[in-house]
Amino acid sequence: MRRVLEGRELHKSYGAVQALKGVSLRVAQGEVVGIIGPNGAGKSTLLALLAGGTRPTRGRVTFLGSDITGWPAHRVCRLGLARTFQYPRPLASLSVLENVMVGAFARLGPLAVRQAREAAHACLQRVGLADAAGATAGELCAADRKRLELARALATGPRLLLLDELMAGLTPREVKDAMGLLLELRQDGLTLVLVEHVMEAVMAMCDRLVVLDSGCKLCEGPPARVGRDQAVIRTYLGEAYAGG
Ligand SMILES: Nc1ncnc2c1ncn2[C@@H]1O[C@H](COP(=O)(O)OP(=O)(O)O)[C@@H](O)[C@H]1O
Ligand SMILES: [Mg+2]
Structure with a gap:
């Protein structure tokens, strides 16, 4: 291989x-x-x-x-190549969606605001955090911070x-949910x-x-x-x- x-x-x-x-x-x-x-x-x-x-x-x-x-x-x-951190430190004053957009900008360039927003929404959906898109990232509980961390990494298109x-x-x-998601990502290549x-x-x-x-x-x-x-x-x- x-x-x-x-x-x-x-x-x-x-x-x-x-x-x-x-x-x-x-x-x-x-x-x-x-x-x-x-x-x-x-x-x-x-x-x-x-x-x-x-x-x-x-x-x-x-x-x-x-x-x-x-x-x-x-x-x-x-x-x-993207990574997530053991101790997530999101941009606390930005929204969950904006944090994921930062990942998308890394792939799409800083001017692609609309595409970055769409990509970020799709990634949040994928990790089960779509309902919290408008929440302030600093207010998320530990489990949701992990989801955000994964969404941000996925948005970079790794x-x-x-x-x-x-x-x-x-x-x-x-x-169990996280395992299911990772197996899906694996199937995606x-x-x-x-x-x-x-x-x-x-x-x-x-x-x-x-x-x-x-x-x-x-x-x-x-x-x-x-x-x-x-x-x-x-x-x-x-x-x-x-x-x-
Ligand atoms: N930035 C750092 N400054 C000083 N020591 C560090 C730093 N990062 C890790 N270490 C030390 O390196 C060793 C390995 O740490 P780490 O890689 O975090 O281990 P693990 O992730 O397996 O728990 C530990 O002794 C830790 O204290
Ligand atoms: Mg460690």
Whole structure:
């Protein structure tokens, strides 16, 4: 299968903290790849490096054949790579619709106001937030902020989405809805990389899992095999998922 995204030997230090210590990752067209591991393992740091904006201390990132290492986020976004953040920070004083239009402008250019509004409405519809289009973004509850985050990313017209704990804090019903939506996006041809702790979703949705621990790759493979890996059970999953 065609490789769309590759991180090679990625290192990232924040002062004395080595958040990533040489992690490599390849993602093929149409794949759903899950990144799991304990808190502080380096998952969000890995997403930040893959999404551009944050420059690795060492290593390279390639997306659709271009070396995008350290590119500013808006340039990476125009190539078709979008991300959502673990802690969404919408433009709080703007409306929900306007926040999503910002994503659409990244694709359509700043003058395409009417098209951006239509695209934003369609994305809000898709994530189930159409009724809140006129609400002030700062007033949304946590679950709706996650929906807004996804709508904004979708509005950029991505070919690959990096999702950081999209399902954290959602109710079981909301997790089910989110899984349904992500499977639809996959059927539409999007490639997905998700950092997620909701193991039911990860195990059911991902073609491949990458397990991080203390800035290193602990294990990689199909969910069923990773779920049986003794080191993964010991450091992250616990016995509840053994054999899973
Ligand atoms: N901006 C930052 N400045 C300093 N340390 C950071 C920064 N971002 C992350 N870290 C540290 O890097 C390590 C990995 O963090 P992170 O990538 O957020 O882990 P995860 O997403 O797996 O919980 C942690 O020790 C964290 O405290
Ligand atoms: Mg994180």
